[in-house]
Amino acid sequence: MRDLTILISGGGIAGPALAHWLERHGNHPTIVERAPAIRPGGQAVDFRGAPQLDVLARMGILDAVRRAQTRMGDIKIVDARGRRLSSLPSEAFSGEVEILRGTLSRILHDATDAEYVYDDSITSLTETPAGVHVTFERAAPRTFDLVVGADGLRSQVRELAFGEAQLRHLGMYGAIFSVPGTYDLDHEGLMYSAPGRCATIMSTGGRTRAALDFAAPPLTYDHRDRHAQRILVESAFAGLDWEIPHLLDQMRRADDFYFAPAAQVVLPRYSSGRLALLGDAGYAPGPGGMGTGLALIAAYVLAGELAEAGDHETAFTQYENHIRPYVEVCHRQAQGADKYLVPQKKSQIWRRNQMMRLLPYMPGKSLIKRMTDRAAAAITLKDYDAPPGSPRPARRPPRSGTAARPAGRR
Template sequence: MDILISGASIAGPALAHWLTRYGHTVTVVERAPAVRPGGQAVDFKGATHRTVLDRMGILDAVLARQTGGHDQTIIDAAGRPRAVIPGEFTGGEIEIRRGDLAEILYAHTDCEYLFGDTITSLTETANGVDVTFAHAAPRRFDLVAGADGIHSTVRRLAFGPERDHVQYLGYHYALAEFGDGFGEPVMYNEPGRMVAVGGPKASAFFVFASPELGYDRTDTEQQRKLLADAYLGAGWRVPDLMAKLPDSREFYFDSLSRVTIDRYSAGRVVLLGDAAYGNTLGGFGTGLAVVGAYVLAGELLAAGGDHRVAFARYEDQLRGYARIAQRGSAGPFLAPPSKLRIRLRDWTFRSRFLLGLLLKATDRFATDIELTDYASGS
């Protein structure tokens, strides 16, 4: 089959890898001009994630570029330590920068990429899906997969407006890279605001509570101002960070939101990754993306290309596994709304018992699916 995938971050290239391995012709369209570098660290947890990476043939490459989970010290305004978040909690079993993982996946796909372009319309017919692009000539595909994130264009075109399928969770976040070191990783909180700095890439990570903000998602200067306004009056080293913000090398700003769509497919169009079951900063998005790609491609293989059967089986398997992404929000945990909630969160990391429960829970959720070996038919 001739299959179009929208999105070249994680889920898209992972799906392209499996589909081309199974004999399909794949095209990936991506709005960005190239594979996006940088980004926050992402992680994999447990045997399920490791098994999929191994079957893809990229486990060694991922391990070679892993950053390794680093302990992060929670500090007060005077820089005094309050608690330590262990690296095994923040970085899972394998931690790697999102951009590095995207480069590995891109290198392991053998398909056509349309960078600097986006889908503008989808029209399903009896024989396929007619697709128009902002720049490329119109084409017909047998299937279309939306792997284009929380703000998915494919989901909007095939399922309806974003406001019907995405729930704002009361927080925004930003990531900036400054190019000079901050020393060991530390995290500072004030009620409703968090900033974490440190690491080899001199990155700063911000999470703050706010009414939903309206802004141009292509205007980074506007986004920088929104971030600076949100941190007015903050203590510790925050004023210094805000002064450096205009010169930050990489900058990303978005809301903490959760996808609440009630189905993953519509006709010949299917969603995966954050487009289908995203929960920003929920901690399982990357693992869900690679497992979802593996299952979706495998079910197409098992169903002999019958997309109706394959999509139903894919959703049946992933709906339960992805339920962890539909629970709660990382916002109140990362940026607690009160001084009391900050103290209670910090106490969690000082308690070996509570921390152990958290680690066990994340491992259990990450492995809560039985993988079929599609290549062997078992």
């Protein structure tokens, strides 16, 4: 299928990756993003295993990703007085290539010629014989051949098209934000744990980020109310020593504060009619589940299946058949992360720290890396019609009467 108009909700990672491949196959993507611009900073994401690195190479961005990688070293595990107890080796968390999420988003954005509509979101989706009629909060209504939700764990497209999704809560929540200074760190980190709570400070090239994770059952809160989210974090970490008071103070000031549950999206299908889901919107794997690598591979597969199929129903079925087994591997990889990140007993924290202390001297010291690499490699990439390096099609102007707001376009 060629020359399709495809609306993608979400301009973070999965959306621009899909737009890149849709253009390579001769289609015309438009990306709508709630944020007013590309989100800077954010957490570090990584790629590991041949398929994930291969898809970056096929996109032509592997060298750019490598140039921008964090080159993160080990994370020192410390007690409340700052004394080193053990270390978390970098291969356990940073993959073969690690990069800040905002930096990756910029690279992917620059790898497309898609139409971007910022500071807007979808309000309704109606399938018609002509396609999908879409209304927006700000822009005029438009009709597209297909719509893809790549808008994260709280996907608006998923809610509109599929109703409330089943979320598998993984027992914890986390906040991440930038902090000033480097804490005398250079491409390394510090981690402090108390029962059910973990604070991590990571410095990469002069940029320092803090992560505050805590164990909790599913909580009720407004996912758009950052003040309420900060209160949840403050309550969880109240009364702790080490750098916690200072980090909480910086959290209140941070303009890039991000808060989310550790959760997986579980759906019986990834498409409905002319609508499909991609990345966290359809199957968020959770922490340690290689969600970014999964999203980029899934974008490659979805665009490729659309290019090969004669109709969207066949394409969506083939996309799901190919990607679901990989999703299930990534889901299993992430389950149990709370027992490692936020152990709820002092004895469990002690055992984890002892294991990390002994890991460099054990015959199986690379066991963690082998396990994660094996999971990352649990898919074989197909070769689709458009070869790497094929030219992108010229951007087709919006159809008469359906133009997006000019202010949102590149």
